Amino acid sequence: MRPVSRIAAFLVAWSLLALASQSPGQVYQGKELVKAELLADTSAIVPGKPFTVGLLLRMAPHWHTYWAFSGDAGLPTELKWKLPSGWKVGEIQWPIPLKTIDPGDIETYGYENEVLLMQEITPPQKLDDSTVKLSAQANWLVCEKICIPGSATPQVELPVSTTSQLANTELFARYRHLLPQNWPGLNVASTNWSSVGRDLRLKITSESLAKYPALDFFPLPGPDIVVGHPTIESHDANEVIFRVPIESSQKNLSSMPGLVVFSQQANGEDRAAWRISVAPTISAAKATPPARGIFTFLFFGFLGGIILNLMPCVLPVISLKIFGFIQQAGQSRRKILRSGIAFTVGIFAWFVGLALLLIALKGGGRDVTWGGFQFTNAYFVLALSVIVLVFALNLFGVFEISLPQGMTRGLLSTTERKDDLGSFFQGVFATVLATPCTAPFLGTALGFAFSQSAAVILAMFVAIAAGMSAPYLLLSAQPAWLRFLPQPGAWMLHVKQFMGFLLLATLLFLLYVLGAQRGLEGAIWASCFLLVVSVACWMKGAFVLPTASLMKRSVVLVLMLALVVGSGVYFIGGKFRSSNLALADSRLRGDWQAFTPERLQAELDQGHFVFVDFTAAWCITCKFNEANVLESSEVREAFQRHAIVKLKADWTNGDPAITKLLQQFGRPGVPLYVLYPGKNEEPIVFPEVLTKGMVLEKLQTAASRVAAQ
Amino acid sequence: MNKKVTLTVLTSLIATAIFALDPPPVGSAAPEFSLPDAKGQDHSLAQYKGKYVVLEWFNPECPFVKKHYGSDNMQKLQKEYTDKGVVWLTIDSNAPGTEGNLTPEQAQKIATSWKTHETALLLDPDGKVGRAYGSKNTPNMVIISPDGKIVYHGAIDSKATPNPADIPSSTNYVKAALDQSLAGKSISTPQTKPYGCSVKYKSS
Numbered sequence: 001m002r003p004v005s006r007i008a009a010f011l012v013a014w015s016l017l018a019l020a021s022q023s024p025g026q027v028y029q030g031k032e033l034v035k036a037e038l039l040a041d042t043s044a045i046v047p048g049k050p051f052t053v054g055l056l057l058r059m060a061p062h063w064h065t066y067w068a069f070s071g072d073a074g075l076p077t078e079l080k081w082k083l084p085s086g087w088k089v090g091e092i093q094w095p096i097p098l099k100t101i102d103p104g105d106i107e108t109y110g111y112e113n114e115v116l117l118m119q120e121i122t123p124p125q126k127l128d129d130s131t132v133k134l135s136a137q138a139n140w141l142v143c144e145k146i147c148i149p150g151s152a153t154p155q156v157e158l159p160v161s162t163t164s165q166l167a168n169t170e171l172f173a174r175y176r177h178l179l180p181q182n183w184p185g186l187n188v189a190s191t192n193w194s195s196v197g198r199d200l201r202l203k204i205t206s207e208s209l210a211k212y213p214a215l216d217f218f219p220l221p222g223p224d225i226v227v228g229h230p231t232i233e234s235h236d237a238n239e240v241i242f243r244v245p246i247e248s249s250q251k252n253l254s255s256m257p258g259l260v261v262f263s264q265q266a267n268g269e270d271r272a273a274w275r276i277s278v279a280p281t282i283s284a285a286k287a288t289p290p291a292r293g294i295f296t297f298l299f300f301g302f303l304g305g306i307i308l309n310l311m312p313c314v315l316p317v318i319s320l321k322i323f324g325f326i327q328q329a330g331q332s333r334r335k336i337l338r339s340g341i342a343f344t345v346g347i348f349a350w351f352v353g354l355a356l357l358l359i360a361l362k363g364g365g366r367d368v369t370w371g372g373f374q375f376t377n378a379y380f381v382l383a384l385s386v387i388v389l390v391f392a393l394n395l396f397g398v399f400e401i402s403l404p405q406g407m408t409r410g411l412l413s414t415t416e417r418k419d420d421l422g423s424f425f426q427g428v429f430a431t432v433l434a435t436p437c438t439a440p441f442l443g444t445a446l447g448f449a450f451s452q453s454a455a456v457i458l459a460m461f462v463a464i465a466a467g468m469s470a471p472y473l474l475l476s477a478q479p480a481w482l483r484f485l486p487q488p489g490a491w492m493l494h495v496k497q498f499m500g501f502l503l504l505a506t507l508l509f510l511l512y513v514l515g516a517q518r519g520l521e522g523a524i525w526a527s528c529f530l531l532v533v534s535v536a537c538w539m540k541g542a543f544v545l546p547t548a549s550l551m552k553r554s555v556v557l558v559l560m561l562a563l564v565v566g567s568g569v570y571f572i573g574g575k576f577r578s579s580n581l582a583l584a585d586s587r588l589r590g591d592w593q594a595f596t597p598e599r600l601q602a603e604l605d606q607g608h609f610v611f612v613d614f615t616a617a618w619c620i621t622c623k624f625n626e627a628n629v630l631e632s633s634e635v636r637e638a639f640q641r642h643a644i645v646k647l648k649a650d651w652t653n654g655d656p657a658i659t660k661l662l663q664q665f666g667r668p669g670v671p672l673y674v675l676y677p678g679k680n681e682e683p684i685v686f687p688e689v690l691t692k693g694m695v696l697e698k699l700q701t702a703a704s705r706v707a708a709q
Numbered sequence: 710m711n712k713k714v715t716l717t718v719l720t721s722l723i724a725t726a727i728f729a730l731d732p733p734p735v736g737s738a739a740p741e742f743s744l745p746d747a748k749g750q751d752h753s754l755a756q757y758k759g760k761y762v763v764l765e766w767f768n769p770e771c772p773f774v775k776k777h778y779g780s781d782n783m784q785k786l787q788k789e790y791t792d793k794g795v796v797w798l799t800i801d802s803n804a805p806g807t808e809g810n811l812t813p814e815q816a817q818k819i820a821t822s823w824k825t826h827e828t829a830l831l832l833d834p835d836g837k838v839g840r841a842y843g844s845k846n847t848p849n850m851v852i853i854s855p856d857g858k859i860v861y862h863g864a865i866d867s868k869a870t871p872n873p874a875d876i877p878s879s880t881n882y883v884k885a886a887l888d889q890s891l892a893g894k895s896i897s898t899p900q901t902k903p904y905g906c907s908v909k910y911k912s913s
Binding site: 073074146247 | 802809845869900
């Protein structure tokens with residue numbers, strides 16, 4: 001061995017390679033190691049029509065080149081295209097590599113004998129030349145026992161024509177067959193990542209696994225990530241668990257892209273693979289500043305606050321307040337004004353308190369989302385259901401509320417302070433009850449506020465509170481207007497009872513949300529608990545009377561408590577808690593498919609247009625858009641015509657992957673509609689409220705814009 | 710539920726123990742060794758306690774090694790830090806019969822003709838030391854602190870190519886780690902993915 005002459009030869013060879021970059025191959029010590037060639041799968045270029053070009057590397061026997069991740073040694077092959085402007089080139093489509101294990105536990109991923117690295121090329125819509133020459137500089141490392149870097153700039157010349165035939169079909173078919181497939185639907189296979197210390201664990205569940213005795217995971221780590229050798233921890237008939245050791249100290253590494261490779265035996269010719277992409281680093285549209293100014297939003301908040309009074313969840317409390325006014329009509333103006341102000345303060349207190357809490361949470365770095373904060377939590381929905389039901393029973397007259405000297409009695413009380421306190425709590429109570437109605441109706445305005453500064457959040461809540469309390473403040477300031485209201489009488493009782501039914505309607509909505517979150521069973525167990533709560537309320541109304549003895553009242557109260565706590569532990573702590581999270585799949589209808597980040601990436605990789613509907617069972621705006629626009633025959637037809645893949649991201653249970661994406665788009669909640677016109681295009685975000693005309697128009701412009709490129 | 714967690718933890722502990730062939734993690738104690746240099750003189754890690762020690766895995770046939778020697782990059786680095794009292798041990802773990810394996814004579818010759826500046830060029834034809842450090846590449850760089858802990862493991866620099874023209878524009882991790890260590894600072898990049906040829910170990 002003459003190492004010195006070798007290194008000299010190497011340096012000479014290196015500079016020669018750099019100079020003679022036209023050379024179609026690599027010759028080392030008189031032996032041809034690698035032959036490089038560019039081939040197209042078409043006989044001619046048709047303007048605007050994508051085609052595939054492949055770099056064919058033919059290696060001398062026993063020499064190999066490397067995959068996108070080369071493993072413990074080696075380097076991936078690189079391709080640098082020199083394309084005229086207006087041409088686009090896709091990513092390298094790497095065939096499934098072979099895994100080689102050398103002494104010393106050195107694992108590498110590469111190709112022996114021959115490999116075709118394909119890339120999709122899209123020519124511009126207009127081409128003036130009659131022939132086009134395409135060339136790319138290819139750099140590779142080829143190794144047997146030693147490694148030699150190589151480089152070449154092969155080219156391919158193709159005529160421009162209006163029609164084309166397939167070319168090199170056998171070769172391209174052979175290598176397309178060796179490409180990994182996109183991850184199949186969730187009904188075929190599911191992945192589950194978890195962390196074990198610094199390492200990752202990947203669980204794959206699929207019935208297809210049983211057919212393949214040899215399974216492996218080929219990782220595709222990002223830059224700076226040092227990955228060890230993936231191993232199989234366990235392998236059952238339809239489940240396999242890989243462990244992927246992470247040797248570098250990355251924080252927040254929760255998954256890793258790669259291939260799950262199957263074959264009858266390791267490195268078998270029959271090998272097939274599924275690609276695992278990771279939550280795509282989708283170029284999220286920058287949080288676009290709203291076109292409408294802050295004051296417009298505040299005005300909407302104010303209007304929303306007024307409208308809130310008419311919502312079935314608020315109207316009952318409000319009607320009580322109005323009755324109060326009617327009864328007070330004869331009293332002094334000052335007293336009425338005080339009561340009105342106390343009520344308003346109650347409303348403000350709740351909203352401002354909520355705003356401060358949210359600001360604090362947001363400042364603490366928590367994920368604050370309006371719907372997420374409340375409606376994705378089944379227990380929150382359950383608690384609201386209880387409040388709504390208890391209040392409905394109160395309106396029906398099943399029992400009287402006699403808490404801080406009683407709301408009803410407080411109304412009639414002669415002491416001003418009691419009266420004020422009563423009004424204050426009525427205000428608070430009205431807003432608590434308003435919560436189920438805010439998510440569906442005020443979501444958008446609040447959503448906007450959440451992406452803004454603390455001051456804007458506070459301003460937004462104050463605007464809503466002002467809107468909600470405006471009618472009472474006006475009425476109490478101008479009691480003369482009260483004469484437009486009818487005289488008190490027996491009708492008030494009927495109205496009150498009727499309002500109870502409005503609350504039951506609200507309860508139905510809440511149960512629907514619970515059902516969407518926890519399935520039919522969850523909704524039934526929650527209803528069982530609600531039934532027991534009703535019985536407790538009835539006991540209170542029937543037996544806890546001021547006339548009853550203290551003894552009797554205490555016994556009944558203890559019994560009530562025992563009933564509620566006991567059934568709470570049994571139905572909610574036991575049955576409801578163990579009811580499974582309802583699968584979003586079961587809510588998919590028609591040609592919609594379940595969204596996962598992997599799925600989105602896979603569809604984009606294939607060059608599909610993808611429309612994602614971010615929705616939730618409790619989101620009324622979403623339901624409205626879906627029923628009237630997305631599911632309308634015109635829009636459905638347009639989706640089909642443009643061959644758009646429709647994915648539904650169901651946020652009913654607050655899926656964190658979806659939360660993350662919502663945040664990338666600067667949205668604190670649903671609805672959100674995004675059209676991805678291909679992998680390299682900026683996603684198009686639709687407004688919260690859709691109309692058919694707008695959706696059709698946007699689909700059309702996106703399609704023609706992409707086609708034009 | 711809790712049982713399951715315990716079981717998972719146990720399994721992962723066992724798994725970690727089984728896969729201890731992986732490189733000893735940065736921060737752990739550097740495995741002790743003793744190897745002869747080209748003149749037959751033994752060098753042990755213990756004898757250099759109290760000093761920073763650099764381990765460099767070497768293969769004169771490897772284009773990635775040639776990248777750093779052909780450009781004089783490695784020699785400069787060796788000279789700069791041995792002058793500052795750092796011990797630089799170049800190790801050849803390639804098995805006899807493979808490309809890159811050096812006999813003592815070849816080793817002496819190459820050190821002279823390449824004008825290298827390491828403290829010693831050690832011969833590890835059994836691959837024992839290479840395996841103990843989980844060293845898979847040439848070049849692969851390890852830095853050991855005066856108290857015998859691994860403080861850096863990984864590539865020599867940030868550009869994983871065999872092209873010497875890339876050296877000026879890349880970040881030299883070894884230089885950065887040594888400068889930070891000698892200045893009493895903590896190392897900002899203690900671990901990277903080494904790049905290069907594989908070490909040609911003897912089949913075990």
